[in-house]
Amino acid sequence: MNRWFNVIWKTKINQITSTKYPLIMAAFARISSIDFAAAFSNVGGLGIITALNFKIDIFKKELQRMQSLTDKPFGVNITVVPPKARLERYTEDDYLKYVEVALNEGVKIFTTSAYQASFIGKRVHEAGGYWFHKCSLIRHAISAERVGADAITLTGLEAAGFKNPYQHSTLVNITVAKRILKVPIIAAGGIGDARGFLGALAMGADAICLGTAILLTKESPLPLHLKDDWLNTDILLEDYYKKLYHFSLKGTRVPSPATAFIINEVSLKDFIESLIDRAEKILRTWGFTKEEFNCI
């Protein structure tokens, strides 16, 4: 792709992650592909390996495979399943075994989600790494900051994945959290194009987390029938709206509205490069003339 202009992106998050762009890959349970995470890192974002998709005895090998596919930074996600919902019965020690393997392989960035994870943050900090925690409520974000998280990913109601009945929209989450939190914020939920990216930065985020949108790219390991369904999702339909926002309809998983931004299946590289390219063009139309976009 011919780039129109090359803005250097500088935010508190891509300073920590040492990535070209302030883009973080989402965690995906059961949709595991090292190649997909490597592709995300190679194009300039922070590829994330969802650790629990791999049995502990092969995890080290998978991390080494990641290192053979990219020389760019990547992170590891540990989704700490709440005790009540714990189907696979992991103990804190089980989670920490994954952390230990990743630390030994030189991983520096750990993302945690779904439940309290300060026991992971503590170990990561002892080893000199960074701990980003993801939550969906501002009050959980405040708690995570208090117990030492280096950054918070806040997911809005628009996001795919588990919901909290007291969750706000991405806009409310980020703008309110920005007034309260001191640590950098990563916006997640319904983001899938340049305007969403710039909007999140304007709201006060230091990066965005991409989930649904990137699952619709060529490299994504999302099963083909789901990819097809998701690409054809009409987010304007009442039925879709009910499935996405009505908590009574549990078990009716739908993609986030970010699906609306993806018309055709494109490569992950083209998707990310066109998102960044468009963001740069929008900045120019707003009169931005610098070579560096710095919101540190």
Ligand SMILES: Cc1cc2nc3c(=O)[nH]c(=O)nc-3n(C[C@H](O)[C@H](O)[C@H](O)COP(=O)(O)O)c2cc1C
């Ligand atoms: C298929 C799928 C599986 C997911 N699995 C996890 C998971 O295991 N752990 C987690 O923290 N979040 C999980 N999520 C949520 C994403 O990490 C991310 O927060 C969300 O997709 C962001 O919203 P978006 O889809 O609108 O971009 C999952 C999302 C999808 C679509």
